[in-house]
Amino acid sequence: MSRPLRIVVAKAGLDGHDRGAKVIARALRDAGMEVIYTGLFQTPEQIVQTAIQEDADGIGLSILSGAHMTLFPLVVDQLREQGADDIVFFGGGTIPADDAAELKRRGVRAIFTPGAPLQEIVDFVNRECGKRRELVG
Amino acid sequence: MSIGLTGPPGVGKSTLSAALVRKARALGKSVGVVSVDPSSPFSHGALLGDRIRLAEHFTDEGVFIRSMASRGHLGGVAGATADAVLLMDAFGLDVVLVETVGVGQSEIEIAELAHTTLVALQPGSGDSIQVLKAGIMEIADIFVVNKADHPMANQMRREIRAMMEMLSFTGWVPELVMTQALAGDGIDALWAAIDRHAIYLNASGEMAVRRRAAFAHQVRQLALGRLERRLDRAVCGDFAAGLDPYAAAEVVLAQFGEERGEDAVGPGPARPPRAIVKGLT
Numbered sequence A: 001m002s003r004p005l006r007i008v009v010a011k012a013g014l015d016g017h018d019r020g021a022k023v024i025a026r027a028l029r030d031a032g033m034e035v036i037y038t039g040l041f042q043t044p045e046q047i048v049q050t051a052i053q054e055d056a057d058g059i060g061l062s063i064l065s066g067a068h069m070t071l072f073p074l075v076v077d078q079l080r081e082q083g084a085d086d087i088v089f090f091g092g093g094t095i096p097a098d099d100a101a102e103l104k105r106r107g108v109r110a111i112f113t114p115g116a117p118l119q120e121i122v123d124f125v126n127r128e129c130g131k132r133r134e135l136v137g
Numbered sequence B: 001m002s003i004g005l006t007g008p009p010g011v012g013k014s015t016l017s018a019a020l021v022r023k024a025r026a027l028g029k030s031v032g033v034v035s036v037d038p039s040s041p042f043s044h045g046a047l048l049g050d051r052i053r054l055a056e057h058f059t060d061e062g063v064f065i066r067s068m069a070s071r072g073h074l075g076g077v078a079g080a081t082a083d084a085v086l087l088m089d090a091f092g093l094d095v096v097l098v099e100t101v102g103v104g105q106s107e108i109e110i111a112e113l114a115h116t117t118l119v120a121l122q123p124g125s126g127d128s129i130q131v132l133k134a135g136i137m138e139i140a141d142i143f144v145v146n147k148a149d150h151p152m153a154n155q156m157r158r159e160i161r162a163m164m165e166m167l168s169f170t171g172w173v174p175e176l177v178m179t180q181a182l183a184g185d186g187i188d189a190l191w192a193a194i195d196r197h198a199i200y201l202n203a204s205g206e207m208a209v210r211r212r213a214a215f216a217h218q219v220r221q222l223a224l225g226r227l228e229r230r231l232d233r234a235v236c237g238d239f240a241a242g243l244d245p246y247a248a249a250e251v252v253l254a255q256f257g258e259e260r261g262e263d264a265v266g267p268g269p270a271r272p273p274r275a276i277v278k279g280l281t
């Protein structure tokens, strides 16, 4: 049996809603992954340090506060700066399609908006983080 | 120095960890934290949430936090926890804290991994009875009655004290500390007790004994892991009809070169107890 994938689920920004993040965390857990849940109000530095220390395969970041165009790119930058951009970084929240397209150009691997089927998210994480695991070991 | 922290869910282990990390950092010590949560036996997934209470230390270079899922390992820790503690120690971290799963079962393995074991108790939960069971008295170097702000906290303290008075100890006598982890109350006293225990371990020569026991324990775990997988394959096979479980066990054991003899059911080797009821000799 292979080691389960390890995913950091984080919630950034100043809004206190982490229901979405908790649902994702639970879905990934039920899909057999080890989910490291960090709680509310994480900064990009905290999120990336957590992922490195936890040897995570992926980071899922939920943002509902509207600050997505600043926070997501900051995490991408941090990952590069720390030499950790092999970690699959994906996000979720109420994010307009144009913004999502721009974020993907800037290195966010996928953006899931409310109503995205959980199975789709699980499949994405399994596929992309599985590939990373094959490369990095 | 490694510190193990066990106790039932919700007693405040993670909050205590955070308070101890803060204390250690204030003393200029680097810290590693390993916290273990259970894996789901069904999906093998896990939700590891102990980090939440340590958020203030996420970007502190003097603190390294690793969450572990138990991955089916019993005993309150994960199979790789001992390795993680060793690595953090070898890396030069001054203090390594280990938070166990805390399902309240026999989490005695923590005592094999850590120099000092803290057993956290929840006031008003009847935990003092738990303490009498399952060898908790054997592993607790320090009892921590957390949530000292709880109305039943003093009763809990009296119960533990009364129980300890019934016992006579060889070597270290467990200390009892009241804390309010959330407010940071009692953490200085807890740290002082941990220090006293460390001094005792070194002065008494028990540190060397513990190191040897920990080594033996880890060797045992590694060997057992391999044997267990072989055994799992062996018991999957078809047994002759009419064979009772005892006879079937002999058939399997014969494949391992194990001779008929020792009783399969019964306690393992006895260890010298740390505490016995007064009046017994």
Ligand SMILES: Nc1nc2c(ncn2[C@@H]2O[C@H](COP(=O)(O)OP(=O)(O)O)[C@@H](O)[C@H]2O)c(=O)[nH]1
Pocket: B007, B008, B009, B010, B011, B012, B013, B014, B015, B016, B053, B102, B146, B147, B148, B149, B150, B179, B180, B181, B182, B183
């Ligand atoms: N009243 C009170 N609550 C506390 C204290 N320490 C921790 N808690 C609370 O107890 C709950 C469980 O704490 P946690 O550290 O997660 O427990 P764990 O499951 O043993 O790790 C949390 O809501 C804490 O805020 C304390 O000293 N007093």
Ligand SMILES: [Mg+2]
Pocket: B013, B014, B015, B050, B099
């Ligand atoms: Mg905890």
